[in-house]
Amino acid sequence: MPGKNLSREEAQQRAGILSVESYHVHLDVTSAVDPAAATFRSTTTVAFRCSAPGAATFADLLAPAVRSVSLNGRALDPAEVFDGARVTLDGLAEQNLLVVEADCAYSRTGEGMHRFVDPVDGETYLYTHYEPADARRVFADFEQPDLKAPFHFTVTAPAAWDVYSNAVHEDVTAEGTARTWTFAPTKPISTYLTAVVAGPYHVARDHYSRKLADGTTLEIPLAATCRRSLAQYFDSDEIFTVTKQGLDFFHEEFDYPYPFGKYDQCFVPEYNIGAMENPGCVTFREEFVFRSKVTEAAYEGRANVILHEMAHMWFGDLVTMKWWDDLWLKESFADFMGSFSQLEATKYRSAWITFANRRKAWAYRQDQFPTTHPITADIRDLEDAKLNFDGITYAKGASVLKQLVAYVGREAFFEGARQYFKRHAFGNTVLGDLLGVLEETSGRDLSSWSAAWLQTAGVNSLTPQITADAEGRITELAVLQDGDVLRPHRIAIGLYERDSVGNLQRTHRVELDVTGARTVVTELAGQPRPALVLLNDDDLTYCKIRFDDHSLETLRAALGDIADPLARALTWSAVWNLTRDGLMPARDYLALVQRFAGSESDIGVLQSLHLQAKGALDLYADPDSRPEAGRLLAESALRELRAAAPGSDHQLAWARFLAQTATGTEHLRLVSGLLAGTARIDGLAVDQELRWSLWLTLAAAGAASSEELRAELERDNTASGKQHLTHCLAALPTPGAKAAAWSAVVDSGELPNALVEAQIAGFAQPNQRELTAGYIAPYFEMLEDIWAQRSIEIAMRIVGGFFPRLQTTEETLAATDAWLADHRQAAPALRRLVLECRDDLARALRAQACDCG
Numbered sequence: 029m030p031g032k033n034l035s036r037e038e039a040q041q042r043a044g045i046l047s048v049e050s051y052h053v054h055l056d057v058t059s060a061v062d063p064a065a066a067t068f069r070s071t072t073t074v075a076f077r078c079s080a081p082g083a084a085t086f087a088d089l090l091a092p093a094v095r096s097v098s099l100n101g102r103a104l105d106p107a108e109v110f111d112g113a114r115v116t117l118d119g120l121a122e123q124n125l126l127v128v129e130a131d132c133a134y135s136r137t138g139e140g141m142h143r144f145v146d147p148v149d150g151e152t153y154l155y156t157h158y159e160p161a162d163a164r165r166v167f168a169d170f171e172q173p174d175l176k177a178p179f180h181f182t183v184t185a186p187a188a189w190d191v192y193s194n195a196v197h198e199d200v201t202a203e204g205t206a207r208t209w210t211f212a213p214t215k216p217i218s219t220y221l222t223a224v225v226a227g228p229y230h231v232a233r234d235h236y237s238r239k240l241a242d243g244t245t246l247e248i249p250l251a252a253t254c255r256r257s258l259a260q261y262f263d264s265d266e267i268f269t270v271t272k273q274g275l276d277f278f279h280e281e282f283d284y285p286y287p288f289g290k291y292d293q294c295f296v297p298e299y300n301i302g303a304m305e306n307p308g309c310v311t312f313r314e315e316f317v318f319r320s321k322v323t324e325a326a327y328e329g330r331a332n333v334i335l336h337e338m339a340h341m342w343f344g345d346l347v348t349m350k351w352w353d354d355l356w357l358k359e360s361f362a363d364f365m366g367s368f369s370q371l372e373a374t375k376y377r378s379a380w381i382t383f384a385n386r387r388k389a390w391a392y393r394q395d396q397f398p399t400t401h402p403i404t405a406d407i408r409d410l411e412d413a414k415l416n417f418d419g420i421t422y423a424k425g426a427s428v429l430k431q432l433v434a435y436v437g438r439e440a441f442f443e444g445a446r447q448y449f450k451r452h453a454f455g456n457t458v459l460g461d462l463l464g465v466l467e468e469t470s471g472r473d474l475s476s477w478s479a480a481w482l483q484t485a486g487v488n489s490l491t492p493q494i495t496a497d498a499e500g501r502i503t504e505l506a507v508l509q510d511g512d513v514l515r516p517h518r519i520a521i522g523l524y525e526r527d528s529v530g531n532l533q534r535t536h537r538v539e540l541d542v543t544g545a546r547t548v549v550t551e552l553a554g555q556p557r558p559a560l561v562l563l564n565d566d567d568l569t570y571c572k573i574r575f576d577d578h579s580l581e582t583l584r585a586a587l588g589d590i591a592d593p594l595a596r597a598l599t600w601s602a603v604w605n606l607t608r609d610g611l612m613p614a615r616d617y618l619a620l621v622q623r624f625a626g627s628e629s630d631i632g633v634l635q636s637l638h639l640q641a642k643g644a645l646d647l648y649a650d651p652d653s654r655p656e657a658g659r660l661l662a663e664s665a666l667r668e669l670r671a672a673a674p675g676s677d678h679q680l681a682w683a684r685f686l687a688q689t690a691t692g693t694e695h696l697r698l699v700s701g702l703l704a705g706t707a708r709i710d711g712l713a714v715d716q717e718l719r720w721s722l723w724l725t726l727a728a729a730g731a732a733s734s735e736e737l738r739a740e741l742e743r744d745n746t747a748s749g750k751q752h753l754t755h756c757l758a759a760l761p762t763p764g765a766k767a768a769a770w771s772a773v774v775d776s777g778e779l780p781n782a783l784v785e786a787q788i789a790g791f792a793q794p795n796q797r798e799l800t801a802g803y804i805a806p807y808f809e810m811l812e813d814i815w816a817q818r819s820i821e822i823a824m825r826i827v828g829g830f831f832p833r834l835q836t837t838e839e840t841l842a843a844t845d846a847w848l849a850d851h852r853q854a855a856p857a858l859r860r861l862v863l864e865c866r867d868d869l870a871r872a873l874r875a876q877a878c879d880c881g
């Protein structure tokens with residue numbers, strides 16, 4: 029296999045003959061403060077055994093230059109053994125010592141050793157991010173999860189810096205303008221889980237201790253870091269509170285003491301993902317340090333991520349999947365545990381509502397792509413692995429585990445987890461290892477459950493079919509199931525009626541197993557036909573739900589009157605799926621939002637509704653009626669903004685939504701007035717993040733000049749300010765602005781990840797479709813070069829971000845199909861991305877046809 033990809037077969041062969049005893053890695057990053065320095069010195073010493081002496085293998089390394097390679101004291105010529113991605117090693121002995129000295133590159137893409145310079149104070153910050161396979165950008169290694177080893181890191185850095193890694197530091201020695209940090213050896217961990225964070229980070233410290241069953245006390249030092257210029261916003265107390273609540277919960281449930289010593293949580297700049305579970309040194313995107321007012325949903329979301337990463341200390345770090353096929357073993361669990369522990373251990377009450385509304389929407393979307401896959405995936409190589417951090421692996425997997433808990437019982441589930449940790453500590457596992465312990469603890473055969481839920485793809489729809497007699501009593505209620513694979517579903521069905529004050533309250537609930545294509549619910553025969561029949565009430569299973577006509581009529585008149593927030597969230601989710609599936613016209617969905625979103629009490633659900641309504645307007649609405657639909661949506665936003673309680677989260681959410689939907693001079697005048705301070709909404713703080721949202725509105729509408737936008741940067745000359753300015757400039761409605769954004773991303777690889785994202789976000793605006801129509805052909809022309817030349821993280825953003833999704837025409841669909849037909853040999857991961865974009869486009873065309881009808 030050529031280049032930097034690595035196949036499953038290669039990894040299996042290598043693990044078949046090698047076992048790694050230790051890594052000693054020395055990194056010298058003193059050059060980081062010199063902007064002209066592109067590389068740092070990396071020296072790796074690996075001790076490993078080979079069960080087939082005489083055999084050959086390779087180490088992984090992505091580095092601009094290798095200075096020396098020595099295997100068992102024998103110097104190898106780097107020019108001969110290093111090809112840019114691999115170091116060939118032949119003539120292995122039983123016991124081997126490999127030393128590789130290399131110049132590795134500082135990264136601007138968030139992969140490997142990312143370097144960032146803070147515009148506020150000029151300080152330089154470094155952090156590493158590796159999953160799935162970028163440790164090899166920082167040191168030579170055997171880059172696969174099942175070759176675990178203890179790591180000994182030493183890092184030489186500028187004297188004024190602090191350095192964090194997976195283990196505690198044992199020693200710091202000063203020499204001139206540098207200090208060398210020596211870290212204790214780690215427990216045996218996988219390469220992708222190692223981490224180094226270095227720079228003049230601000231740090232807050234705390235401590236967790238806990239009496240264990242054997243009478244000893246577990247002590248865990250806690251640290252939380254962020255850039256110095258963010259320290260004023262850093263609410264570390266709240267972060268530590270959730271951290272301690274999580275540690276309490278997982279110790280009680282998992283009965284395996286946290287194995288990695290200390291627990292640092294580092295909030296780092298320009299991070300590509302939410303967070304990464306490096307043992308003892310978790311990295312988070314620093315947008316979780318809130319510079320401006322955010323809603324309670326943002327705090328809830330951050331707490332969920334903190335708990336998700338903490339669950340990984342056991343699921344993923346202590347016990348790790350053998351290869352990326354079983355990525356779900358850690359991600360589904362962490363996703364499930366994040367919500368489960370949040371509800372049980374913290375003050376946040378909405379975990380399952382958010383899960384039903386947001387995480388499942390992600391899963392449903394992904395599961396309807398032609399590229400969907402079973403939860404246990406077939407991951408041939410690292411490119412496959414990279415794309416598998418998706419809605420199936422995380423959210424569908426977690427949904428299925430939620431159902432498994434309902435199926436085997438909570439106690440059997442957690443007892444299974446406890447056994448799993450004890451049995452496989454510091455090892456690697458496959459699906460069967462987990463099912464094995466769960467079968468033992470539950471006494472159930474899980475093979476058919478696993479076959480139905482883990483080993484097949486796709487989502488089922490459940491539809492009620494109701495007949496009633498002349499007196500309005502149910503004669504038969506059946507549940508129809510469709511989908512490529514019919515599955516056993518444990519569901520609840522709720523019957524809802526109006527109470528004396530007009531709220532829709534549940535009057536009946538039955539729980540049953542739905543198995544085949546049609547299941548008759550005998551318990552409900554003879555009941556009065558209710559106002560609303562809600563399938564999958566309480567959200568036990570993973571499915572799309574539909575309504576009978578009578579219930580749908582009730583919802584059109586009274587969706588907002590459903591009293592229970594989870595039932596209401598499920599209903600919102602179901603009508604969104606109807607809209608996406610072209611079964612409900614976008615105008616009907618928008619009418620529901622305009623009518624009932626104002627009374628939605630759950631702030632997370634409200635923010636989802638805003639997102640989805642904007643999507644319905646931009647992609648699913650009949651193009652001819654879109655301007656009028658947009659005007660109505662913006663007017664409802666303004667009405668709700670004025671009606672919201674001063675200073676409330678709801679007020680902030682509606683203000684942002686108005687910024688996204690504003691059309692016409694009246695709205696734009698209000699937006700300008702809020703920025704200038706000449707207009708006020710009582711209780712609404714127009715703080716820096718909101719200011720940038722308002723500037724974006726004006727920029728996209730052609731109501732702000734580039735000079736005005738640049739002046740805002742004077743006010744907020746920060747990393748975040750720079751990203752916002754880039755976003756706004758790219759959104760200006762001129763051919764020059766579009767050409768500049770396109771060129772900055774496509775013609776040059778110099779832009780850091782955060783600015784690539786900002787340029788792409790600004791480029792295509794719904795009210796500027798004609799300005800970007802000419803980029804359809806250039807898009808398809810650039811794809812293969814971009815895939816070949818850029819790192820996969822950046823390439824994925826460009827391929828997905830520049831797809832002409834707003835050009836919803838049959839011509840765009842035809843151009844996409846032509847590219848797919850002409851590029852059958854393109855990289856499978858690239859084809860997967862284009863196929864998913866194509867599917868979204870075809871869906872939008874179907875939804876528009878529905879809205880025209």
Ligand SMILES: [Zn+2]
Pocket residue numbers: 305336337340358359362363
């Ligand atoms: Zn995770």
